[in-house]
Amino acid sequence: MLKIAIYGLGTVGQGVIKILRTMDLEVEIAAVFDRSRQKKQAILQGIFATDNVETVLKRDDIDLHIELLGGIELPLYIVRSAIDKGKNVITANKALLAEHGYTLFNLASRTNSKIGFEASIAGAIPVIRNLETVFRGQKITRLEGILNGTTNYILTRMRQESKPYTEILSDAQNLGLAEADPTLDVSGMDATHKLAILSSLILNEWIDYRRIQTRGIEQIELNDILYAQKMGYRIRLVGQCEVRDGLKHVILEPMMISSRHFLWDIEMENNAVSLETEFAGPHLFVGKGAGQNPTAWSVISDIQRQLTPNLPNFAEKPWQYGIPDDAGNIQSPFYVRALVKDEPGVLAKIAGIFARHKISIATVHQDNPHNASQSDGKTADLIIVTHTAKRSELLKSVEEITSLDEVSAPPVFISVIEPEN
Ligand SMILES: NC(=O)c1ccc[n+]([C@@H]2O[C@H](COP(=O)([O-])OP(=O)(O)OC[C@H]3O[C@@H](n4cnc5c(N)ncnc54)[C@H](OP(=O)(O)O)[C@@H]3O)[C@@H](O)[C@H]2O)c1
Structure with a gap:
């Protein structure tokens, strides 16, 4: 029986518990950490819950620590403490991994811990698992994709309804598709966090997200979207990582997409990632970039992996930093x-x-x-x-x-x- 602890019983944490209850896995939820656990008795149904993080972290019987809190400081403490003890972890937290992934992965390679982070990138899309297993050992020469659902939703609706940015943004906020403070999404930073992690995996060196040329969608006016449409293009917020002529190009910004391009049809809050592989040709992954069940499913798939422990994991090797080449050459x-x-x-x-x-x-x-x-x-x-x-x-x-x-x-x-x- 795999004993797990879940830190954070919000959208994703609750989704994980709900899905686990429908499955017949050799998994026991041994503890939950959440500051408002009292309000969540209906979902807990008797599972041990506490607001004292140490109570959970110090338990030696827990095999797998699942961080679903959000933020950086406390998640870093939890993930680091678990890895320090040689435990396996799962996190959906791209900001944590973009900021501290280098340290956490290297620490995990020393303590033999595994890090599951499928849910941190593109919600339900199983891109990490495919990179870790199916494409392992094969060069990925180009990665391109839409990595943020909120901005894709805003750009899609601006075009479809000829409405300005501010109006669609406030609609997206009312529908729960954008945060009250949308800065991380609209500035491109959330997508850059994910692009930094993906770029690291395909370049085999840790890429600091601060080194990635980033522009968000705040500057895009309705004019630009309508002109683009007249000229046969759609504007998307696109992340690219490409090795060309020996140079590493990593960039995240709004780009014009022609109707022949695969990103043309990726509308609303959907995400897409394409991989150009050395031998296996191009691959395109499309799916839900967020949402309770899609994201929780990625966590579940990482949990199931822990039940088959001999598969490779990105936390196995020691990591070195790599630096993208000057974006001016693109x-x-x-x-x-x-x-x-x-x-x-x-x-x-x-x-x-x-x-x-x-x-x-x-x-x-x-x-x-x-x-x-x-x-x-x-x-x-x-x-x-x-x-x-x-x-x-x-x-x-x-x-x-x-x-x-x-x-x-x-x-x-x-x-x-x-x-x-
Ligand atoms: N939601 C998605 O679709 C999605 C998609 C991909 C990745 N993610 C990532 O998944 C993680 C969780 O996201 P979420 O949407 O589930 O967040 P959420 O709904 O805000 O849930 C976070 C939970 O953690 C609790 N919490 C937060 N800070 C805490 C603290 N300091 N001490 C104790 N409990 C604390 C919250 O309690 P309160 O209820 O009291 O606030 C809440 O129950 C984030 O890293 C996010 O980026 C989410």
């Missing part, structure tokens, strides 16, 4: 939208800037700003799509364009991704 076409004075010569100045940076222009389009406050007849949105350009040159061009008197605000720029073949 090349792609770019969409650039600048709010400009509607007068002769502006386009020529901007085209001149691009030319000096060896960026050629694929299409130019001028439109009235969709934003009513900017639609004064004197300003116009200038929308340029470039041919493939180096990101560092694009950034320099954007900086120079921003400094032009005729340009009212820093231009929005979004890289365009097309399927490779």
Whole structure:
């Protein structure tokens, strides 16, 4: 009988207990730690529960410690203490792993502990298990995906309903799809936490999330989504990790997706991860990125793994840090939208800037700003799509364009991704 302790009886913790009760596993829930356990008697149904973390941590009879609290400090203490004692752990906490995974994985490799973290990335999608087993030993040359359901939901509904960011965000908050403080999601940081963990697994070196070039969706206006649509694109918040010409490119930002790209159809709160493998070709995983049952199921699948202990685990080897190469080397076409004075010569100045940076222009389009406050007849949105350009040159061009008197605000720029073949 595997004895487990669950720390945190919220959305995911309760889901785990409910699902375990429907299954016939050799598992006993020996203890629960939760600060408001008194209010949760209906789900506990007599399971031992406490708000004293030490009471649970010090019990030698517990084989597996499952951290489902959220936050960093207390989860770090719990996971670290369990690993220190040579116990196995499961966590759904991507922020914890992005921040302290290097230390925790290396500690676990010394104490022979296993770390299950399927639920921490893309909810129900079994990407960790597949990397750990099916694709083990095979190079993953490219990973691309939508790793945050909240932002994908917001971008989808903005496009479908032609409604501004703030309106859809508050709807998402009312529906429980966005937190009261949505910063971690909309800034891209939550997705970057997951991308850092995935990148570490496929690059075989620990990638610090702070080193990942990150932009969120706060800057994306309805204009950009509507222009993208006119041009046959959708805007998604995409994470990429790719090894190309010996350089490690890791980046998380809004990108333009064409209808031929697999991320085109990933709508609302769904997540997707694609892997380009050395021998087995491309693989695409799509599924629920969050939610009680999908996330709890990933925890259950990690629990079931503990019942078959001889499978490999990422916490087995000592980890070294790796550093992504300069994102300035990444090349792609770019969409650039600048709010400009509607007068002769502006386009020529901007085209001149691009030319000096060896960026050629694929299409130019001028439109009235969709934003009513900017639609004064004197300003116009200038929308340029470039041919493939180096990101560092694009950034320099954007900086120079921003400094032009005729340009009212820093231009929005979004890289365009097309399927490779
Ligand atoms: N929800 C999802 O869909 C999802 C998806 C993927 C990953 N995750 C991750 O899973 C973890 C748990 O998420 P969740 O949605 O289940 O969170 P949640 O609903 O807020 O549940 C957290 C539980 O832990 C308790 N708790 C929090 N801090 C505590 C403390 N200091 N001492 C004692 N008890 C404490 C809370 O008690 P109170 O009830 O008193 O607040 C609550 O019961 C997080 O790391 C999250 O990022 C969640």
